[in-house]
Amino acid sequence: MTIDGLNASRVLQPASVEELAQLLKEEKGSVSPVGAQTQLHFGNPLRSLDCAIDVTRLNRITEYVPGDLTIHAQAGVTLGELERALEANNQFLPLDPWNGPGATIGGIAATNAQGSLRPTGTIRDWIIGMHVVEVNGNASKTGGRVVKNVTGYDLAKLYTGSIGTLAIITEISLKVRSGYGRTATAVTRLPDFASAANLVSLIRTGPLQPVSCEWIGPENEVWLRFGEHPRAVDWQLKNLPGADWKILEGTEEAEGWASVRSGYQKLGPIVVKVIGLPATIADIVAESRSRAWIAHVMNGIVLSGVSSIEDVRRLRRTHRVIIERASLEDRRQVSTFGLEPAEHELMLRMKRTFDPEGRLNPGRHVDGE
């Protein structure tokens, strides 16, 4: 296995959490946890790799209680497997990360992977508990198994998005939601940038509440997904602001969003996530000199394909920017998160408290900033 040009001398596939803990107790070198390997390019360049730990054999859904709207799964379970289990009870996880249903739930959490579907936040908002094993082999848990809980510190928030640099996630408890009464997607293509900017502004400030709202460029397409009571979906479709909308449902709808996802894969050569505000999206797109982009209109976030690291540096003068995807060469020159000094200091202390020797995914997160 090769990550960032480094070859792992050992690849271990523990079949149980106990086995994982045991092998970590014995391991003295650098360790990188991996799942479905869909996000290995994310983060600052890995500094060393002695042992890769593949968690895909931790692949059990340990409990699913439809009546409680909770599901508990080991880190190696894929999103697709979770979706299939939930579908049987008309339930789902409102997540559709760009890396697709083949990604593991552990990997999605570790990288805070996201997609178009964001009716209520991101994966952090659906996690209710987590089990982890630290680099020294110590196992611990945070949160619980119920949908509402304030018992103890919510360390799952720290593990989510830390790219496996604090501890290795072994099991995640999630709350899920009931399926939408109906979903439908409305798509339109505008003639130019200005009219698309105007349309998304109308949508953003109007009465519609799409669960996805994407402005895709340079084609200037606007994609709206609605999920609600059938009559509420109808009402929203009837109240779309004036444009020539095409309505997608069923298979056509699913295929449509799969094409958006493959559109994301084609962004580049450097993909950045620029964090702004809903009202500043058009400005961000203009400023970023995007080759192509997908903007989460309701959230003020633009995923932009830019040409060079100079563009990243320029954008960072005015915005918080995360590098979603870039070549190893580029990631060596510009940090993934662009942390502020105060955050950097706190995160570094956090990293050291979990991993004093810096053996877990060294360089990937704060220690590579």
Place this chain on the structure above:
Amino acid sequence: MQTEIIQQLTQIAGSASSVVCDETELLVYECDALTLFRNKPDVVVFAANTRQVAEIVKLANTHRIPYVPRGSGTGLSGGAMAIQGGIVIELQRMNRILSVDVENRIAVVQPGVVNLHISQAVAPYGLYYAPDPSSQSACSIGGNVAENAGGPHCLKYGMTANHILAVEAVLPSGEIVRLGNPAGETIGMDLLGSIVGSEGTFAIVTEITIRLLPRPQAVKTLIAAFHSVDDCSQTVSDVIAAGIVPAALEFVDDKTIRAVEASVYRAGYPLGAVAVALIEVDGFREGLEETADQIVEICRRNNAYEVRVAKDDDERAKLWMGRKGAFGAMGRISPDMLVMDAVIPRTKLPQVLAQIDRISQRYGLPVANVFHAGDGNLHPLILFDSRRADQVDRIFEMGEEILKVCVGVGGSLSGEHGIGCEKKEYMGMVFSDADMETMLRVRAVFNPGGLLNPDKIFPSRRSCTEIGKQTTTSTEEIGKRVDAVLRGAH
């Protein structure tokens, strides 16, 4: 407390009126709304701005004095109680809404702003702040952040943590930091998310950027009365199983109904009912009527003998008044009570309620149940008489037994009130030593000296419950607080 320190605090706060050190006046600050646990701070200082908070923290560090942040003091787990004495940093005067950005649906507020005041201030723009703890007309947003406050509507809209986008905070080092961003997008590990709900032990939040939501087009509120707890519980399960996502789904039992109906919070709950479900759905006008009809049908199928849909806003407000005033109304049926907070998987409701009933009978102390059924967040109220020492001795033991039942079915110790001082000795029921050791290491990253809000959340040798046994709260006292809260709402 040394005069020198009082003088320095006065200097920082700018006037003697911002510093309280009179023994009698300090009594106000000896507890929060969990009045069972009391300890007086040595001094209370009202901070006017972030810089002052930072200076007070630095002063406390220099002299190794413990300090505790405090807002409105409505917390129910003793989170704002100065267990080791020291300095209480009172944030109530930092109560300005600094900005409202209507277009981007965000507001920036100071920690002392009262939760409900935010929704009132942004109502003209068709917006509101979703988390609505029952104390929302008195509790401060800073306290909400500390405790990750809930409320009936977090069933659909999520807890405080889901609505906090960014904060400015004073770290225990005295350093002022900004975490998060107005888009609420996490950048790397989520420090902000870990501070929310840390019960004021990681940092003191001095400015908060919150998400505002557009008001739903329409709301439907109804109550259904049942002759059996099981029928009411089954209704809760069936509503969820039908794929409906209610805005709120509350359970009110017969004792609570009697108390509420005999009080000023009279809501018209059917007096003969063994249990009442209060259900609310909101969203687009289109389809809402059908959803409400579907719920009515589910209630009837589960033998509801009376179902009433609120006809207008007044009737709706009245139904909620009964629910939100329930704790305060308990004085009508009992001189004292212990408010509990625990969570169970919602499918275990009938089983756990039956077990609580058996425990109640065994101890000879009644329990009233009024709670957030939709998310399994129980609030058993143990009713007792503090003049009877034998009863006081039993309530904690009984409470512990109830918690064990909840944890035993896969539940947790607290859904929204926090662990604070009240439940720290029970943490071992849900967390192993290794779990707690990890949490304490994370606390040490933020709060290495441990002076910020010490002795909270985690078990200690000197038990909090021992302090608690010395004094109890009267329902009259709680009633007065609730009265004040509800009066504030109108």
